[in-house]
Amino acid sequence: MKYFDIDLNLNEDDIALRDAARQFAEQEIRPVAKLLDQMTAEEGIAEDSPLWPLLGKAYALGYHKILLPERFGGLELTPLQANIVMEELGWGSFGLGVLLAVVSFPFYFVCLSNNEELIEKFVKPYCNCTDGSIRGCWAITEPEHGSDVLAIGDECFTSPSMKGNVKAVLDGDEWVINGQKSAWVSGGTISTHALLYVQIDQSKGFAGNGTCIVPLDLPGVSKGKPLEKMGQRDLNQGEIYFDDVRIPKEYMMVEPDMYVLMLDSCLALANLCMASWSTGLSRAAYEEALNYTKERIQGGRPLIEHYTTKQRLFEMFARVETQRAVTRAAIKLNFSIMPPHPEYSFVAKTQSTEMAFKNTHDAIQLFGGNGLTREYAVEKLFRDARSTLIEDGNNEALARHGGDVLMKTYPRN
């Protein structure tokens, strides 16, 4: 089912990208997501897993470099196009949509560093990769620190009592890294490179952190078991351990002086991706419900002919349109300015994920008992949507951070 886009200014390229992404999501992502959802986490990354051919196809089409600039081999989509493609991938599967973006995070940040040597070494091979064999991850969450490490503006963030679980110490021309990232790192057990957040100067709390790129084939790196979880089961996750891992000094792209600005920008970017995939997820739930209620007869008529069903479907439709509108507005803003205004990304993420969750909930209600079974897609959509309220920052934590921005910088000029 194609949606009508109320933006009549989409150009031919925008429409072609949307249609191609939609076809890929329908024909390639959905069937694999369904299989992975029903496998164990170990089976999902075994040699014969359907994940690998899917990644190969996605890389061959360039879906791993949506966020990267053209001059280094990326697609350099406009903010609107990035939103359009991510919505379609999220419609196919939220978890695989996340994976296809997170694989690019270390390389995206190397581009921002403007370090030509690092770009040559890391970004160009990644952009040229067409078989899915180079995969990044975003490793920030720690066993003892979830919301803490994102809590810019909170007292705890700058407190010297905040001891990070991963530390880096400069030894001559090399950083030596020790510690552990949590099991929630997306793509953690299958990635070849990490965008790693490390504590450098504990006297500044987490504001004393830095960010580096770490090839994960270095001596001293090991990985945990893939995580078994309720939703987004098609998204591999797991711990990464660092035992005296040495990286050249230049791999530390951000040090404490720039860390807070970088983290805020990173959250602004990641949460716009979350909002875009959530729009797709929400639309998937709405479409499933629309189709089902046209077919299921109760009281002698299709469900959709009953007043309360029409009303519920309209509310679901309204949520999707609202999600898309607010997400596009925020992505157009924050993909175009530096530094971004994170509060708009947080509005998009918190609202879009809450609405996606409501839509999957309503879809299950409209399916009745059938909605609770694995036979129907809405059961997976509901589990996937539940995870989004926690992912890339609990919605409460993002709201607190957004409130802090309002307190300190509003009214904006």
Ligand SMILES: Cc1cc2nc3c(=O)[nH]c(=O)nc-3n(C[C@H](O)[C@H](O)[C@H](O)COP(=O)(O)OP(=O)(O)OC[C@H]3O[C@@H](n4cnc5c(N)ncnc54)[C@H](O)[C@@H]3O)c2cc1C
């Ligand atoms: C599907 C998924 C994918 C993810 N992908 C990644 C990834 O790629 N890389 C990565 O590094 N991490 C990833 N994460 C981790 C994610 O960012 C964290 O789960 C999130 O930041 C919350 O941290 P936590 O789970 O430790 O919860 P906690 O921080 O322990 O929070 C638990 C509860 O306490 C509340 N709370 C926390 N602090 C306060 C406070 N100060 N005051 C009041 N209440 C508070 C929270 O709102 C929440 O309700 C992912 C998570 C999920 C679910």
